[in-house]
Amino acid sequence: xxxxxxxxxxxxxxxxxNLTVYCNSSSVFSSLQWYRQEPGEGPVLLVTxxxxxxxxxxxxxxxxxxxxxxxxxxxITAAQPGDTGLYLCAGGPGYGQNFVFGPGTxxxxxx
Amino acid sequence: xxGVTQTPKHxxxxxxxxxxxxxxxxxxxxxxYWYQQSLDQGLQFLIQYYNGEERAKGNILERFSAQxxxxxxxxxxxxxxxxxxxxxxxxxxxxxxxxAGGGSYEQYFGPGTxxxxx
Numbered sequence: 001x002x003x004x005x006x007x008x009x010x011x012x013x014x015x016x017x018n019l020t021v022y023c024n025s026s027s028v029f030s031s032l033q034w035y036r037q038e039p040g041e042g043p044v045l046l047v048t049x050x051x052x053x054x055x056x057x058x059x060x061x062x063x064x065x066x067x068x069x070x071x072x073x074x075x076i077t078a079a080q081p082g083d084t085g086l087y088l089c090a091g092g093p094g095y096g097q098n099f100v101f102g103p104g105t106x107x108x109x110x111x
Numbered sequence: 112x113x114g115v116t117q118t119p120k121h122x123x124x125x126x127x128x129x130x131x132x133x134x135x136x137x138x139x140x141x142x143x144y145w146y147q148q149s150l151d152q153g154l155q156f157l158i159q160y161y162n163g164e165e166r167a168k169g170n171i172l173e174r175f176s177a178q179x180x181x182x183x184x185x186x187x188x189x190x191x192x193x194x195x196x197x198x199x200x201x202x203x204x205x206x207x208x209x210x211a212g213g214g215s216y217e218q219y220f221g222p223g224t225x226x227x228x229x
Contacts, residue, residue: 033217040199041222042115042203042221042222043154044220045217045219048217088153088154099144099156
C-alpha cells in the first residue's frame with residue numbers, strides 16, 4: 001500500500017514569512033498533486049507535477065517533485081492570511097493503484 | 112466553481128437510518144470518486160467508478176455502497192447509520208480512470224455533503 005506522509009502537521013506563521021511543507025513516500029509515484037482545502041469546502045487543485053526534478057511556480061507558490069518521484073515540497077514566499085488552509089498532497093496513479101492522499105499540513109498565517 | 116455538484120449540502124438523520132448522497136461530475140469527466148472526511152481528519156478514499164464500472168475500492172464499509180449511472184452521475188448509499196458516520200462526504204471527478212494508461216486524472220472536488228447522525 002502506498003502511503004504519503006506530510007510534514008509539518010501544523011504550521012502557524014506570521015504574514016510575510018516564508019515556509020516549506022513536505023510530502024514524502026517510500027513509493028514512486030507517476031505524478032503528484034497539491035491541493036488546498038478551506039474549512040467546510042472541497043479541496044482545490046493547485047498543481048500537478050509529473051517529471052522527476054520538475055519545478056512549477058504559481059505566483060508565490062513553488063512546487064518541486066523529487067528526482068526519484070518519491071517526494072515533493074511546496075514553498076510559499078511572503079505568506080498571506082489568504083494562504084491559510086489545509087494543504088494536501090496526493091500521489092498516483094501507479095500501475096494498478098489509485099490515488100493516495102496525505103494527511104495534510106494545516107497552515108495558519110496570522111496578520 | 113469546480114463544475115462538480117453534490118446534493119444535499121447538509122443532511123441530518125438518526126442512527127439506523129439510510130441516506131443517499133448524489134454527485135454530478137464535471138462535463139466530460141468519466142471517473143467519480145467518493146471520499147469521507149471526519150472532523151479535522153484527512154481524506155479517506157471510499158470508492159471510484161469509471162464510466163459506470165467500479166474501478167477501485169478503498170476503506171468503504173459494507174454498510175456503504177455506490178453506483179454510477181449511464182448519465183455518469185453517482186450516488187453513495189449509506190445504511191444502518193452510526194454516530195461515527197458523521198462526516199463530510201466529498202465527490203470528485205476526473206477525465207481518466209486513474210490507472211496507468213494516460214489521460215488527465217486530476218481530480219476536481221465538489222462542495223461536499225455534511226452528514227450529521229444523531
